[in-house]
Amino acid sequence: MRDNLKVYNNKTHNGHLSFEDDKYIFNYIQNAKDLVSLTMPTRSASWIDKKLHPIFQMNMPEGALKDTIKNHFSKIQTMDDINLLKLIGPYMLGRVKFEKIIDTKDSLELDDILSSKKQNLFDELMQRFAIRSGVSGVQPKLLLQAHDKTTMKFEYYIVKSWEQNYPNLALNEYFCMKAIQNANLPTPKFYISDDLKMFVMKRFDIDTDGTYLGFEDMCVLTARGTEQKYDGSYEEIARVIKDIISPEKRKESLKILFKVVVMNHLLGNGDGHLKNYGILYKDDFTNSYLAPIYDVITTTIYIKNDIPALRLGDGKLWWKEKSYKTFAKLSCKLSNKEYEEAILECKEAIIKTKLEIDKYNTTDKNIQDFLQNLKMCWSEDIS
Numbered sequence: 001m002r003d004n005l006k007v008y009n010n011k012t013h014n015g016h017l018s019f020e021d022d023k024y025i026f027n028y029i030q031n032a033k034d035l036v037s038l039t040m041p042t043r044s045a046s047w048i049d050k051k052l053h054p055i056f057q058m059n060m061p062e063g064a065l066k067d068t069i070k071n072h073f074s075k076i077q078t079m080d081d082i083n084l085l086k087l088i089g090p091y092m093l094g095r096v097k098f099e100k101i102i103d104t105k106d107s108l109e110l111d112d113i114l115s116s117k118k119q120n121l122f123d124e125l126m127q128r129f130a131i132r133s134g135v136s137g138v139q140p141k142l143l144l145q146a147h148d149k150t151t152m153k154f155e156y157y158i159v160k161s162w163e164q165n166y167p168n169l170a171l172n173e174y175f176c177m178k179a180i181q182n183a184n185l186p187t188p189k190f191y192i193s194d195d196l197k198m199f200v201m202k203r204f205d206i207d208t209d210g211t212y213l214g215f216e217d218m219c220v221l222t223a224r225g226t227e228q229k230y231d232g233s234y235e236e237i238a239r240v241i242k243d244i245i246s247p248e249k250r251k252e253s254l255k256i257l258f259k260v261v262v263m264n265h266l267l268g269n270g271d272g273h274l275k276n277y278g279i280l281y282k283d284d285f286t287n288s289y290l291a292p293i294y295d296v297i298t299t300t301i302y303i304k305n306d307i308p309a310l311r312l313g314d315g316k317l318w319w320k321e322k323s324y325k326t327f328a329k330l331s332c333k334l335s336n337k338e339y340e341e342a343i344l345e346c347k348e349a350i351i352k353t354k355l356e357i358d359k360y361n362t363t364d365k366n367i368q369d370f371l372q373n374l375k376m377c378w379s380e381d382i383s
Helices: 063-073 081-091 110-115 121-132 169-182 234-244 247-267 321-331 336-358 365-377
Strands: 005-009 012-020 023-028 047-049 096-098 141-148 153-160 190-192 199-202 214-217 278-281
Touching: 005 081, 012 081, 063 081, 063 121, 081 096, 110 141, 110 153, 110 190, 110 199, 121 141, 153 169, 169 190, 169 199, 169 247, 169 336, 169 365, 234 247, 234 278, 234 321, 247 321, 247 336, 321 336, 336 365
Parallel strands: none
Antiparallel strands: 005 012, 005 096, 012 023, 023 047, 141 153, 153 199, 190 199, 214 278
8 A cells, every 4th residue: 555645624624535546535524523525525435446436536736837846846756646636635635634734824915926037937946836737727827825915914825937838928817807808707806917928826625714714616527538638519518507606696606607618718718618617605515616717828829720628519619609598598598688798798898808908018029919919819799
């Protein structure tokens, strides 16, 4: 048997995860009160899987972040899933932690991150914070704390950079998120660095008292691993919302889902996969709600003929109005009036954000050209 990892909910020891005979085994401790996942209720029997359970792999590093961690520690130990969790487990996004709980406070200022003149600041941050960044996603990203002088508190942030294959990705995400905000959809606070190299987003999985909220993405809630994030459909997400989200917030959550699907169409976002939608809840599970919208970009500026990440109806394509009406009525339970209002809000958000792009102050010709191309990828109606 390999290392037996302790699993915590916030600071409460709740179970053990081990790897034995090519199987991952999770056991709740006796009298455990908190669930590690809504999909894994407490029981005396073991939770056994040939692959790492979806809730435990949800925030496993990918891409550049995973490579950096492996490069640091591969000489010391084999970087399999269990050892990776042992290393970064205390710092995972959300309330499920591994092995031990470590409270950290970094001597960083948010303004210094956003206004730095250093050419390679993100690389420096990667070297410093990689092993403290339990967060998924292929795009290079980090978890860190920084002091915000406006709130006079240390806040928690996700900091993203971009690779050469996707030029100006931070600027792309910034204006796409502005469009989402302009459509009156919930978003975390977000910023872009002065040099346009980093997109910074305030974490939404931490409660006002400093404890971590339960967060589960749609991969976990549909019993899929990370590699299956492009499987499934928007109708399936709607069913999860109806099954899990608190009744008083269900209708609004379905409306939000519908508008996000429409905005993905208008923005040309072909990467709205299952890991980009999630549910937040507190320990009693009675106050569950849709997480703010995050990770929205225009993928068609890089991949001209990109298609949607998930199915709607019978396939993956940029659907026609009939498909959206059917989805609104049958899956999201919107009336005709609510459907028309939602479509209008999304259309007006695109128009407003295009005007904001036109007013963006830059003399850099490459940036000007990129922003004009970004606008050309956007549509103002679903027909």
